[in-house]
Amino acid sequence: MADAIRPPVPPFTRESAVEKVRLAEDAWNSRDPRKVSLGYTADSRWRNRAEFVTGREAIVALLTRKWNTELDYRLIKELWAHDDNRIAVRFAYEHRDDAGNWYRCYGNENWEFDEHGLMRTRHASINTLPIAASDRAYFWPLGRRPDDHPGLSDLGF
Secondary structure, three states: OOOOOOOOOOOOOOOHHHHHHHHHHHHHHHHOHHHHHEEEEEEEEEOOOOOOEEHHHHHHHHHHHHHHHHHHEEEEEEEEEEEEEEEEEOOOOOOOEEOEEEEEEEEEEEEEEOOOOOEEEEEEEEEEEEEEEHHHHOEEEEEOOOOOOOOHHHOOO
C-alpha cells in the first residue's frame, strides 16, 4: 500500500516550499517521533550530524533519544532554496539538558521528496552552542511556534 499524499507535493514553488518548511517545523515542535516520522518515506535515509539512519522506525528511535535529552525543545526553520523536488533549509533550535544548561543549535538541511510529498532523503549538519538562560530567544509555549513570533532572519540568526 502506498503512503498517503503529504501536500504540498513537488514540483515546489516558492510558496509551496515555504509551506512545506513550516509544516515540517510544526511537526518537529510537536516532539512526537511517530507523528514526525509520517512525513518521511518508509525507507527514508537520514544523515543527522554523524549518525546515519534508514527507515521510519530508525527515525522514531533517533527522535525519541533526541527529545529525551533535549528538554524544552523549540525550533524555527527557514527556507534557504528550492528546486523541483528538493528544499534546503536553515534552522536554529533551543533546548536545555537535565542539569538546566541551555543550548542553541544551528544547522542546515537538504531535503529530497518523492512524488507524494514524503521526504526520502534528509542531510542535516548541526552545530551546538552553549548559551546562558538570559540569551534564550524562544519563549512560546511548547508546541507550534505562534505565527507572530519572529523567524530566524528577524532574530538575526
